[in-house]
Amino acid sequence: MSENELQAELDHHEHARAQMAVMRDLTEGIHKLYAGDFDESTRNLGLGDVRSDHLFGWAMANYTVPRLADLADRDIAIFFGRIWMDDGEDFHIGRRHIRDEAGDPLVLDWRAPLAEQYYRASAHDRRDVARRRRFGFQGARITGFEDENLLLGEEVASDILTEEIERPRTGPMRDIVATIQPEQDELIRREAAVNLCVQGAPGTGKTAVGLHRAAWLLYNYTEKLDKAGVLVVGPNEGFLSYISGVLPTLGESSVWQVTVHQLTGAHTAGAADTHEAALVKHDARMALVCERAVWGHVGTAADGGVTADDGLLIADGGWRWRLGQTYLDEAIRNARKHTRTYTAGRKAVEDAIVQGARRQAEIRSGHSPDNKWATKLKRTESVRDFMEAVWPKLNTKTVLKKLLTDAAFRADATRGILTEDEAALLAGKPAKPTPGDLLIADEIESHMKLREPSESFGHIVIDEAQDLSPMQCRVIARRSGKGSITVLGDLAQGTTPWAAASWTDQMRHLGKDGAVDTSTVEYTELTTGFRVPAVIIALANRVLPHLDVDVAPARSIRSDGSYDLVEAPDLDAGVEQAVAKALAEEGLVGVIAADDRAAGLKTLLEGTERVEVVAASLAKGLEYDHVVVVEPAEIVTAPATGGATIEGVGLRHLYVALTRAVSRLTVVHSRPLPREMEA
Numbered sequence: 001m002s003e004n005e006l007q008a009e010l011d012h013h014e015h016a017r018a019q020m021a022v023m024r025d026l027t028e029g030i031h032k033l034y035a036g037d038f039d040e041s042t043r044n045l046g047l048g049d050v051r052s053d054h055l056f057g058w059a060m061a062n063y064t065v066p067r068l069a070d071l072a073d074r075d076i077a078i079f080f081g082r083i084w085m086d087d088g089e090d091f092h093i094g095r096r097h098i099r100d101e102a103g104d105p106l107v108l109d110w111r112a113p114l115a116e117q118y119y120r121a122s123a124h125d126r127r128d129v130a131r132r133r134r135f136g137f138q139g140a141r142i143t144g145f146e147d148e149n150l151l152l153g154e155e156v157a158s159d160i161l162t163e164e165i166e167r168p169r170t171g172p173m174r175d176i177v178a179t180i181q182p183e184q185d186e187l188i189r190r191e192a193a194v195n196l197c198v199q200g201a202p203g204t205g206k207t208a209v210g211l212h213r214a215a216w217l218l219y220n221y222t223e224k225l226d227k228a229g230v231l232v233v234g235p236n237e238g239f240l241s242y243i244s245g246v247l248p249t250l251g252e253s254s255v256w257q258v259t260v261h262q263l264t265g266a267h268t269a270g271a272a273d274t275h276e277a278a279l280v281k282h283d284a285r286m287a288l289v290c291e292r293a294v295w296g297h298v299g300t301a302a303d304g305g306v307t308a309d310d311g312l313l314i315a316d317g318g319w320r321w322r323l324g325q326t327y328l329d330e331a332i333r334n335a336r337k338h339t340r341t342y343t344a345g346r347k348a349v350e351d352a353i354v355q356g357a358r359r360q361a362e363i364r365s366g367h368s369p370d371n372k373w374a375t376k377l378k379r380t381e382s383v384r385d386f387m388e389a390v391w392p393k394l395n396t397k398t399v400l401k402k403l404l405t406d407a408a409f410r411a412d413a414t415r416g417i418l419t420e421d422e423a424a425l426l427a428g429k430p431a432k433p434t435p436g437d438l439l440i441a442d443e444i445e446s447h448m449k450l451r452e453p454s455e456s457f458g459h460i461v462i463d464e465a466q467d468l469s470p471m472q473c474r475v476i477a478r479r480s481g482k483g484s485i486t487v488l489g490d491l492a493q494g495t496t497p498w499a500a501a502s503w504t505d506q507m508r509h510l511g512k513d514g515a516v517d518t519s520t521v522e523y524t525e526l527t528t529g530f531r532v533p534a535v536i537i538a539l540a541n542r543v544l545p546h547l548d549v550d551v552a553p554a555r556s557i558r559s560d561g562s563y564d565l566v567e568a569p570d571l572d573a574g575v576e577q578a579v580a581k582a583l584a585e586e587g588l589v590g591v592i593a594a595d596d597r598a599a600g601l602k603t604l605l606e607g608t609e610r611v612e613v614v615a616a617s618l619a620k621g622l623e624y625d626h627v628v629v630v631e632p633a634e635i636v637t638a639p640a641t642g643g644a645t646i647e648g649v650g651l652r653h654l655y656v657a658l659t660r661a662v663s664r665l666t667v668v669h670s671r672p673l674p675r676e677m678e679a
């Protein structure tokens, strides 16, 4: 790396930064002119010819506000790579597209098709790339670069990649855009229609891949996804806040990030489920129960008091119309067959009744009655009574209430699907629904009426998907309009009572009722670990064979790192010592303990900067430079918060805890270590 070359790159970086400022000023100008006075609450755009069109102002606000955020001058280098093509052209690759005054690109957006070559080219498969340059940087400052001359067959082990991976974690998750690896890039850039299911050992970059895929899709399928939106579903709010900064730095601030609880409103539930009740409410069979609870209300013409002799008599002023039993049964059958929701089916039967009466009226009077007549006809007593008997008016609340409080109704809805004991566990108070009740309500609602298009998404990224129950999978699948999904997880880290044992089963639940076309699923396994150093992953991998899952162990690309096993008769003192030692180094320290003990340790370590205490059941997805795992034997046997334990779950919590460390791990114990940790 010559000084001159580096200086030229620094100059280019400055130039690009200055041009970004010009682009920002231009956008700000547009914003002020057209959208500046746009007030979301009053829809008042102020005066002036162009501004008087509030839709235009709204569109400009939609365009300029995210673009301004995107062009903000952050403490991040503007480009991180460069490629020289065989035809002599060369491109800098960065986070944003930046052009000069003539409109020529100074920096290509990493999501642009050409940037694929930067990530994928190798000495074996050059993809027209002659040379690749990777830049090292500190914040917004370029510090150096390394070159690979692919024409000469060079492939260098990148120190810059190593540095980036080993960089201390100081806060929330960062993007990996500068160092995306080829196998990750292939997943990130799969076309929008593909449903992906990625199994990956801890730290193999699943979350990173999912978030970068969301950003890539939004950039490349703007028209489709800007409107339909992208949803990211994560396991808990702590995890969401940990990942919340990644998409904005990638230029996307519009992605909705939620937990599955937030989708159903379960995070505000008024009561809790017992472990046994939760098991039933999350079970796939509940979908059948809900279906029957709704559609079981549909009867036959005979239920509406109609006989073959009498038919349904409808008084219409001086006239009387008569609809036969066969006609009505046919109408009910057709509505059941051709409509997707209960509400639409009810309307179809009503319409058929009107249609039948209208035909008779036309024959008698020679002209067709109008819509007012039709509305009146639906309100006649005989039609109302008939409808109430064969297709009563319902809403989600009433069905849920019956299921929770009406033992006879519950027995009918669950017969042959649940055992009597299981059915009894559904009994509850509708005024204080539990999280499980809200899952059921969501399922019932899907039978009642179609979702608003604004409630479904063009793409959904689901992280830690192994932990979702069949009923939760269905909740998420229902939010997928005609879009696709990216499913990420690790069967070995499944810790809920309903954790998936196989991805094909889980994808079946996520493909409920054809909402997601699971025949197009591509299954992949990631095994290269970027988080946990090899020595630490080797320790965690001792536990893996005891977890009763068929997954490949991670192999780390990191040769740094270390771990200590510290026996401490006084655990609290042992933890304090381990934390003090850990704080001598840079970065964040995570103390992970069985849920009950974590509460006490929080008090013990309160106010200690750079230290977070995490319950073992909530550690999933997080990472710390130094992790202190406290009393593994206790993590293995302790009940998790909420009492939702399953056989062997403690060992999985231990596996999760042991795989959170980026550099160093200290295991503090007073009891013997679990035998599963032995070599």
Ligand SMILES: Nc1ncnc2c1ncn2[C@@H]1O[C@H](COP(=O)(O)OP(=O)(O)OP(=O)(O)O)[C@@H](O)[C@H]1O
Pocket (backbone or CB within 6 Å): 164, 165, 173, 174, 175, 176, 179, 180, 181, 184, 200, 201, 202, 203, 204, 205, 206, 207, 208, 209, 490, 493, 530, 531, 620, 621, 622, 623, 659
């Ligand atoms: N290509 C990469 N370059 C640099 N860092 C990377 C790369 N891929 C992943 N990482 C980093 O490795 C760490 C682990 O990644 P991530 O959290 O996405 O893994 P995961 O598979 O979701 O892990 P877990 O199963 O434990 O939740 C993160 O800090 C991430 O930024």
